[in-house]
Amino acid sequence: MARTRLGLVLTGGTIGSTSAGEAEVVRLVRGPDAGGLPSWLAGPLAEFGPHQLTVRRPIEKHSEEARPDDWSAIAGACRAMVAGGVEAICILHGSDTMSYAAAALSFGLADLDVPIVLTGSNLPPDAAASDARTNVGAAMTALRELPGGVYLIFAGIPGGDALVHLGTRVRKERAAGTAFVSPNGGPVAIVRSGRVVRLRPWPRPRPPEDVPVAARFDARVLELRVHPGLPFTAMEAAYVAGGLHGVVTELYPCATGPTGDDDTSLERFARFVTERGGIVVGTVPATPDAGDAPYPSLPTLTSAGIGFLPGVLTSTATVKLMWALAASDGDPALVRSLMRRTIAGESIVGTAGPALPAPVRPETAALRGRPVAR
Structure with missing residues (x-):
């Protein structure tokens, strides 16, 4: 009709x-x-x-x-x-x-x-x-x-x-x-x-039946991009002073980030936030190639409390975290559950239907012994 x-x-x-x-x-x-x-x-x-x-x-x-x-x-x-x-x-x-x-x-x-x-x-x-x-x-x-x-x-x-x-x-x-x-x-x-x-089958993004849908957002979320030397002590002070409830951090493209115990450690910052009941989400600029093995820093960061969302864009993850915080009334366990679930087609990882093949980077193709188109 x-x-x-x-x-x-x-x-x-x-x-x-x-x-x-x-x-x-x-x-x-x-x-x-x-x-x-x-x-x-x-x-x-x-x-x-x-x-x-x-x-x-x-x-x-x-x-x-x-x-x-x-x-x-x-x-x-x-x-x-x-x-x-x-x-x-x-x-x-x-x-x-x-x-x-x-x-x-x-x-x-x-x-x-x-x-x-x-x-x-x-x-x-x-x-x-x-x-x-x-x-x-x-x-x-x-x-x-x-x-x-x-x-x-x-x-x-x-x-x-x-x-x-x-x-x-x-x-x-x-x-x-x-x-x-x-x-x-x-x-x-x-x-x-x-x-x-x-260009591809129509997506049918429908929320799970048990997910409450409302247009409420908790704005107390910090979005940041990791860079060498980022002073996380300042981020800790900002987190406390701003009364924040969550952080979305864009990792390096290979899903890596700084670890250790010094001032520039994302691992330390993640523990600081999660120990205070906050939520830390990790993203990358674009979904990594499915066959790429993770670098050692990713398991370290996830063990520190970072929920890694490989198929979700950083800006989308930020909005989703604001939405999840409001939908769950701040319950950390419920927030983490909502962030892991696909609500509105935001993730291409683990979703049904054929996915378009990811472009192969020349350097990746060379490492795998494939011919590289110039």
């Missing part, structure tokens, strides 16, 4: 802005609580086909100013629209933190069976080279046939192809052009010339 009831959530961001003044500063265009749509949206919205439109404006801000409470507000607007009969939702959002918002909505709305797409733009809609119309048009095309779930769709180039990313497997890597990537498994589809081309 064709979808005819469309929801549109406006949150601000570059796509909700204008290039104003001699300095071309990007400024938000303020609007009423509902309605009052800018004229440029008429064309892209028509790509959805005949529809009844419901509009909500839960927040108005640039996405670099986003807070976890804003994700709750956006989720509340989506849930209310679905309760009112909306069959598909497009969220216009600033790009810098859009992947965090996509992950938050994936967990906070995991029980809804409607497609929800986030998109934005690199330039304001009134800029000559803006990608806003292309991105929204692609979102409308995809919303006609996407299954339930949260997605991020972005072309980044006027008239270009738009990649369709699952909301828990996407991150922003650059400020212009095709800004978003899905390092683990790749995008699920591409919108090209008004058609949706699937």
Whole structure:
């Protein structure tokens, strides 16, 4: 059955802005609580086909100013629209933190069976080279046939192809052009010339029946990236002073990190946090090759209390930890259980269905005696 009831959530961001003044500063265009749509949206919205439109404006801000409470507000607007009969939702959002918002909505709305797409733009809609119309048009095309779930769709180039990313497997890597990537498994589809081309089987991210789904987030989480010489004594002081409940640390690409008893030891920091009832999660920039044996530091770090999530992106793990802390009311055992379970398709490790083959790095291929393509 064709979808005819469309929801549109406006949150601000570059796509909700204008290039104003001699300095071309990007400024938000303020609007009423509902309605009052800018004229440029008429064309892209028509790509959805005949529809009844419901509009909500839960927040108005640039996405670099986003807070976890804003994700709750956006989720509340989506849930209310679905309760009112909306069959598909497009969220216009600033790009810098859009992947965090996509992950938050994936967990906070995991029980809804409607497609929800986030998109934005690199330039304001009134800029000559803006990608806003292309991105929204692609979102409308995809919303006609996407299954339930949260997605991020972005072309980044006027008239270009738009990649369709699952909301828990996407991150922003650059400020212009095709800004978003899905390092683990790749995008699920591409919108090209008004058609949706699937690149892999549609994901069906559904939460386990015993998992409570709510769009609440405990913001007392620290996300950090390990680097040589990182002074963890300062991190310990920050953890205590901030009243934090959890830490997400991105390890080196081979899932390694510093150990020992000195000031730069992640192992020591993990014990410090876990001894105080906190949660420490370890991630890597992208899932390691399945055949690679772990280095000695990984078992040492996990024995110190780090829960390693090899198939989950760092930004997604941060949002998931905020969600799990709120969902469990701070019970460490329940938090650890939720973090180990796949809730919204966030992990490609141990999930059902065929996985796309990972690219072989030239240095890895050489070590395995394989021919290396140059």
